[in-house]
Amino acid sequence: MRTLIRGGRVLDPSQGLDANRDVLIENGFVVQLGEHLDAGDARVVDAGGAIVAPGFVDMHVHLREPGQTHKETIATGTAAAVAGGFTAVACMPNTDPALDSAAIVSEVMRRADAAGLARVYPVGAITKNRAGRELAPYHLLADAGCVAFSDDGSTPRDARVLRNAARYAAELPHAFISHCEDPDLKGDAVMNEGAASVRLGLEGSPGLAEDVIVARDLLIAESAGKAWHIAHVSTATSLDLIRWARSRGVRVTCEVTPHHLVFLDDRFDDYRADTKVNPPLRAEHDREALRAAVLDGTIDVFATDHAPHGLDEKAQLLSVAPVGFTGLEIAVGAYALALPELPVARFVELLSVNPARILGIPGGTLAIGSVGDVTVFADRAWTVDARLFRSKGKNTPFDGMTLPRRALATIVEGSVVFEHGRVLPREEIPV
Amino acid sequence: MPPRSLLDVDDLTPEELVGVLDRAVAFRDVLPPRDLLAGVPVLNLFFEASTRTATSFTLAEQRVGADVISFAPGASSLGKGETIADTALTLRGIGVRVIVVRHPESGFARRLADAFDGHVVNAGDGTHAHPTQALLDLMTLRNEFGRFAGLKIAIVGDILHSRVARSNIVGMRALGIDVTLVGPATLLPDAFAAPGLRIERSLDDVLPHVDAVMMLRIQRERIAGGLLPSLEDYTQRYQLNRARLRALRHDAVILHPGPYNRGVELTDDVLDDPRSRYVAQVHNGVFVRMAVLDLLVNGAPVVA
Numbered sequence: 001m002r003t004l005i006r007g008g009r010v011l012d013p014s015q016g017l018d019a020n021r022d023v024l025i026e027n028g029f030v031v032q033l034g035e036h037l038d039a040g041d042a043r044v045v046d047a048g049g050a051i052v053a054p055g056f057v058d059m060h061v062h063l064r065e066p067g068q069t070h071k072e073t074i075a076t077g078t079a080a081a082v083a084g085g086f087t088a089v090a091c092m093p094n095t096d097p098a099l100d101s102a103a104i105v106s107e108v109m110r111r112a113d114a115a116g117l118a119r120v121y122p123v124g125a126i127t128k129n130r131a132g133r134e135l136a137p138y139h140l141l142a143d144a145g146c147v148a149f150s151d152d153g154s155t156p157r158d159a160r161v162l163r164n165a166a167r168y169a170a171e172l173p174h175a176f177i178s179h180c181e182d183p184d185l186k187g188d189a190v191m192n193e194g195a196a197s198v199r200l201g202l203e204g205s206p207g208l209a210e211d212v213i214v215a216r217d218l219l220i221a222e223s224a225g226k227a228w229h230i231a232h233v234s235t236a237t238s239l240d241l242i243r244w245a246r247s248r249g250v251r252v253t254c255e256v257t258p259h260h261l262v263f264l265d266d267r268f269d270d271y272r273a274d275t276k277v278n279p280p281l282r283a284e285h286d287r288e289a290l291r292a293a294v295l296d297g298t299i300d301v302f303a304t305d306h307a308p309h310g311l312d313e314k315a316q317l318l319s320v321a322p323v324g325f326t327g328l329e330i331a332v333g334a335y336a337l338a339l340p341e342l343p344v345a346r347f348v349e350l351l352s353v354n355p356a357r358i359l360g361i362p363g364g365t366l367a368i369g370s371v372g373d374v375t376v377f378a379d380r381a382w383t384v385d386a387r388l389f390r391s392k393g394k395n396t397p398f399d400g401m402t403l404p405r406r407a408l409a410t411i412v413e414g415s416v417v418f419e420h421g422r423v424l425p426r427e428e429i430p431v
Numbered sequence: 432m433p434p435r436s437l438l439d440v441d442d443l444t445p446e447e448l449v450g451v452l453d454r455a456v457a458f459r460d461v462l463p464p465r466d467l468l469a470g471v472p473v474l475n476l477f478f479e480a481s482t483r484t485a486t487s488f489t490l491a492e493q494r495v496g497a498d499v500i501s502f503a504p505g506a507s508s509l510g511k512g513e514t515i516a517d518t519a520l521t522l523r524g525i526g527v528r529v530i531v532v533r534h535p536e537s538g539f540a541r542r543l544a545d546a547f548d549g550h551v552v553n554a555g556d557g558t559h560a561h562p563t564q565a566l567l568d569l570m571t572l573r574n575e576f577g578r579f580a581g582l583k584i585a586i587v588g589d590i591l592h593s594r595v596a597r598s599n600i601v602g603m604r605a606l607g608i609d610v611t612l613v614g615p616a617t618l619l620p621d622a623f624a625a626p627g628l629r630i631e632r633s634l635d636d637v638l639p640h641v642d643a644v645m646m647l648r649i650q651r652e653r654i655a656g657g658l659l660p661s662l663e664d665y666t667q668r669y670q671l672n673r674a675r676l677r678a679l680r681h682d683a684v685i686l687h688p689g690p691y692n693r694g695v696e697l698t699d700d701v702l703d704d705p706r707s708r709y710v711a712q713v714h715n716g717v718f719v720r721m722a723v724l725d726l727l728v729n730g731a732p733v734v735a
Contacts, residue, residue, distance in 0.1 A: 193620075193622070194622055195622050195625070197622070198591070198620060198622040198623050199597070200537060200538070200559060201537040201538075201556075201557055201558035201594060201597055202537050202538070202559075270541065271538025271541050271542055272542075315516075317536055317538075317539065317542065318536070318537075318538060319536050
């Protein structure tokens, strides 16, 4: 099976490549980069006028399976992924049951194979049932296919538990991923604490709720010598803490979502839960700090925190409506909207090279011999219509907005799984 | 065009607000004929217990001739958004034209109004707004001072959890009243600070300089919630009592949205003090609510 991606500008920061090249993939691997390659019997993807990059990786998505398949399934979530230009996703363990045993992780991977679209890399739980008390079986989870560990959605309240988890798992290369919100400081908050929450009479969560857990987790990372990744950073102080930890030699990386880069906590006047999310949308000085931190290199990764829910669930009262919204199908455009001045090579690093490196997975490069995962994208404006999403989650604050960039084609292991607006099943690779 | 619903004071322009107060004063002077809302079905939908507000609304509705229906469902029913829309459709189908609603969650009145093809009067939503209470407070103040601009008012106590304070802040700022908020930082976060809105931590510093002081109720659950150490510690600094009454000007007035906790935010001396206007406030409430219903359903008054 051969696939030729022809006529594009190949942008591969992993090898410092930015040139017009054709990319030939054979039986799942990149075999040739060159000009005017002969197509022969290859399936041809016309990338004229577009950028050809190593496949994008969203290292923070919620696929909801098992247990909440009315919100999303592995099949619909990976269809959304490839339609958004992602060749791989890391799925968070807050399923029902949680991803805290090898059996469940294996089942997720089996279903991902059956779906045959994006690669799916499970993130195992840090504690059993994400309850923050007993340690999850890290070595068994790693053997089953987990690429990182996290209790995402919450944090172990007990620092002793987290410290022991980090020490026990220290020799595994798998990063711990922290969702940083102190549950006591957060309380029953539905939005950011600030002038808007005070005016609206809504309970707010202060940036402090994030900052204290970032500080705690970075100190635990340092003491345990564990590689750590801070999920969806949302405050200026968190960024300062991450810089400080790096100056002490802590191995820490971090990610930012599109919504924290674009929106503010000023969208609750209608008391709808459309922008209710954890951590909450913040005030302007935090958003500006996040944008600056992408540009100065403090932030390593773009990750969407794709969190699909039913429209009826999000239409409930603010106090009971679930947190989050979908992200996979708007990410490429939304990040370009947030940061028009970001060099495209850096854009590719944040969406591909860095997340692949942090997770230790194939991809993040188009070097000869590497896996044939490719994203073709271009600066073409389009208008978001959430009703057309492949994801079951039709809720996004980006709905109706015009975004300046989009994915045109997605190739996984040499198979064209998304092109011309259509999602296609992966082809079999002959043995 | 008058607003379709009254969810907070700022649904009214300052002119409409003064118009409502004028109308309320006129109703207080001479009760109107009982046909202003003749045959209009008005539903009192109280998800949260209320004695004074529910009674006041009911009397106001009867005095304008509405067909009054009252229903007090539990707070947990109608919790879901889909059900808000369904309920709104159903009630409109039955023929309800006005819903007076109280709910423990901030924003409930707004969510209901967005789904209901009729008028909604917010009788209190969570810690957000209680516009008819603010209107009756403003009516009481105007009755006392004959003006709003330049008045100095202190609102004291648990501002964070007070829908009365929020609605008064909105109304008073729109009318040019100089507002000072007084309380400890746990009940009055710095985030309240805004142009024309001062925050003070000492009641003693503020009392001698105000035309009116509004004392908010302090609930014991703030102690269990870790926001106050004890009522004794709070009262030492923020209670209006005999000693502090001496610091209050002779021509100043004392407001309280009720129900008050004797011995907590104020003492018996305050209720007996000739400057206390609690009874005038609740008396004015009925006429303000009649005026609001009349405005929403019938529109601007015919100028005589």
